[in-house]
Amino acid sequence: MASPEHDLDPVREGRDPVDDIPHILDKDGVRLTVDDAVATVTLTNPAKRNAQSPALWRALTEAGRLLPGSVRVVLLRAEGKSFSAGLDRQAFTPEGFDGEPSFLDLARGSDAELDATIAGYQEAFTWWRRRDLVSIAAVQGHAIGAGFQLALACDLRVVADDVQFAMRETSLGLVPDLAGTHPLVGLVGYGRALEMCLTGRFVTAEEAVNTGLANLAVPRDQLDAAAHDLASAILAAPRDAVIETKALLQGVQDRTYDEQRAAERQSQSRRLRDLAGLGD
Template identity: 75%
Template sequence: MSLLDRDGVRVTVHEAVATVTLVHADKRNAQTPAMWRTLAEAGRGLPGDVRVVVLRAEGVSFSAGLDRRAFTPEGIEGQLSFAALARSSDAEATAAIAGFQEAFTWWRRTDLVSIAAVQGHAIGAGFQLALACDLRVCAEDVQFAMRETALGLVPDLGGTHPLVALVGYARALEICGTGRTVRAAEAERIGLANLVVPAADLAAAADDLAAALLAAPRNALIETKALLRAATTHGYDEQRALERAAQARRVKDLAGLGE
């Protein structure tokens, strides 16, 4: 079933799996505000029975980052340009950026598990979109880089939190501060990539991971994901209390005594 197909984004659903595909391969899937609006809409419009979302990209690159036309005086026709953002008030600028961020926030909803299948370049906004997902399956040719700081900007699309959670503060600072490229072997070693496979096997590897996740009962996976997310901010005793409460719910549900 096709949900939408516009602004460089195609969304299809088959049973419990939604596939979000970036389809501007000729532009290396460079991102625009219109693409971000459509990605945010995709998250809002998913059917309730979707359990896994797979993010893919056509062509040789996952996403080369923000469309550079946004930085030109002409901008992208009909879309907010960097120059217009700079001329806006602080309140208007932060509101606009908050709208952009919506495209990057829904992938970690507790009721879903999201998988990014990443090949080639994942630069800037492309890197942050891959980081927005719960899991990353990467091709051997993957190249991650956070170039915002080198341009005088900051990563502002939700990428700083998951990057630090995955690789730690010091390494995240080094990656962002230098703008250097992180290739497949390093990405797997430091925790950016859950799995690295030959490019020809990328689609199948993402599908296999989705199938493995679907094998677990939905409510158990939802509770487990919530626990693991909470563990990054809660102390040991508080986390154990959350585990007890979650397990009590699961036992009652399995026994048919849940609410």
């Protein structure tokens, strides 16, 4: 990974911090760059506040598939004042997006077709929690609806002090369907998650940190640097230990206390044998 000076200078100069790194993917509002063990996925349509569309979701899915095996940490960030204002309202018009079925057309399809289409959309939000990666969302400004769910897709969230999360799907007669409900309940609990979704109210940086929705809040001009500092701290630990620890914590909700203790023993046995040179 580049030195801290390399990472921070572009931020101070007002340039995108990944401008000088070759792009692996750059289309439909998504750019992927890789610098050694760190990949950066950037939303690149600030003029529309990084509003989301099926094309953007396909690009996000492609970014996940293009990650080299050397990547250990993925940073998700966005250009402009807002992380993502959510689904592009054009989706709700009769014509929808060019070359795409409108939502009205989707509703007229069979149950199987509709389910398969939504499952395809969800793929853009699921790969961020792969056990061999740690994903960090750097979130500023508005993160609404699909934008909120994209931030929730990551393992960790660093937010700017101007962040405003909101889950607005219910107010539109819809439900959050982009894999965001499970992590939201896991982070803030059922009662608070239900209240957030049903009211669609804004959640500030202070509340996000206090409820566990965000790991850290910083001034807006320090957001990229804070996310890179967190990535560097994660990279300081051996990769296999990070993978085992993430797997242990991800499985907690599906295990009893005794099952979790057994999983700890099994994981530690693998680590000890590996450190002793006795692994497979």
